Amino acid sequence: MFGGAFDPPHRGHGALVEQALRQLALTRLHVVPTGQAWHKARALTPGAHRLAMCCLAFAEGPAVQIDERELRRSGPSYTVDTLTELRTLYPDAELILLMGADQWAALPSWHRWRDVLALATPVVAHRPGAPQPAALHGVAPHLLPWAALDLSSTAVRAAAAAGAGVAELARLVPLAVARYIVDHGLYRSAGQP
Numbered sequence: 255m256f257g258g259a260f261d262p263p264h265r266g267h268g269a270l271v272e273q274a275l276r277q278l279a280l281t282r283l284h285v286v287p288t289g290q291a292w293h294k295a296r297a298l299t300p301g302a303h304r305l306a307m308c309c310l311a312f313a314e315g316p317a318v319q320i321d322e323r324e325l326r327r328s329g330p331s332y333t334v335d336t337l338t339e340l341r342t343l344y345p346d347a348e349l350i351l352l353m354g355a356d357q358w359a360a361l362p363s364w365h366r367w368r369d370v371l372a373l374a375t376p377v378v379a380h381r382p383g384a385p386q387p388a389a390l391h392g393v394a395p396h397l398l399p400w401a402a403l404d405l406s407s408t409a410v411r412a413a414a415a416a417g418a419g420v421a422e423l424a425r426l427v428p429l430a431v432a433r434y435i436v437d438h439g440l441y442r443s444a445g446q447p
Contacts, residue, residue, distance in 0.1 A: 255283075255284045255286055255333075255336065255337065255340060255349065255351055255352065255374065256270070256271060256274070256283060256284070256285050256286065256352040256353075257285075257287075257324070257333060257336065257353075258287070259287070259291055259298055260285075260287045260288075260304050260308050260311075261298050261299050261304055261407050261411070262299075262304070262307045262311075262410055262411075262431055262435060262440070263304075263307055263308050263311035263312070263407075263427065263431060264311075264406070264407055264409075264410050264426050264427045264431075265426060266402070266403040266404075266405040266406075267311065269400065269401075269403055270354075270398075270400065271283060271312060271315065271318060273379070273398060273400040274377065274379075274398060275315065275317055275318075277398060277399075277400075278377065280317060280350070282317055282318075283315070283317055283318050283319070283352070284319050284321040284340065285312050285319070285321060286321045286323065286324055286336055287301065287304045287305055287308050287322075287325055288324050289301060289324040289325045289327050289331040290327075290328075290330050291331060292330035292332070292365070299440060299441075301325040303434075303438060303440060304325075307427075307431050307434055307435075308320050310428060310430035310431050310434055311428050311430070311431050313430075321336075323339060324336060330365075332364075332366070333351070333364060333365075334364075334365060334366040334367075334370050334373065337349060337351065337373040337374050341373055348375060349373060349374040350374060350375050350377050351370065351374040351375065351377065352377050352398070353376065353378055354378070355379065355380045355386065355387045358376065358378045358390070358395055359387070362390060362391070375396060376395045376396065377395065377396045377397075377398050378395040378396070378397055378398065379397075379400055379402065380397070380400075380402055405426055409426065410423065410426045410427055410435075413426060414435050414436075414441035414442065415441050415442060417442075419436060420433055420436050423436065
């Protein structure tokens with residue numbers, strides 16, 4: 255499982271998915287856009303847009319499944335609930351939770367985080383600017399070595415808000431996502447065309 259706001263999904267997310275599929279020999283990877291993000295101070299872009307962008311960003315991988323369960327769920331989105339559902343769906347599988355080092359460091363603030371660790375093996379990818387992943391309460395993460403891209407959804411939103419066009423955004427996000435952002439006027443400041 256690889257969850258996140260994906261607001262929007264950028265090239266770093268895609269590179270991480272490719273590396274996880276290759277290095278971990280995954281048979282399936284659920285990409286799960288969060289529904290109601292209890293931990294975000296800002297409002298997320300509507301789920302329908304984030305879902306559509308995920309479908310465009312991760313369309314090429316047959317092992318990748320865009321999973322809508324958190325978008326359909328009412329109330330806050332908790333990873334423990336999603337992993338519990340996936341455990342029921344795949345009772346004999348080893349569940350892996352793919353995350354960035356920043357999320358690993360924040361894990362103790364998650365709802366029922368110890369249950370998260372009981373349900374899935376954490377695989378942590380280092381992110382530029384984040385501390386190297388360390389053991390949390392005696393649990394060491396499995397590290398996913400990869401050439402991390404210095405990208406963030408925040409930077410993509412800022413570029414779109416500043417009026418970036420498809421070509422400029424396509425350096426940060428897949429081309430189809432760049433077109434979607436421009437076509438739907440996402441992340442534009444009030445009063446911009």
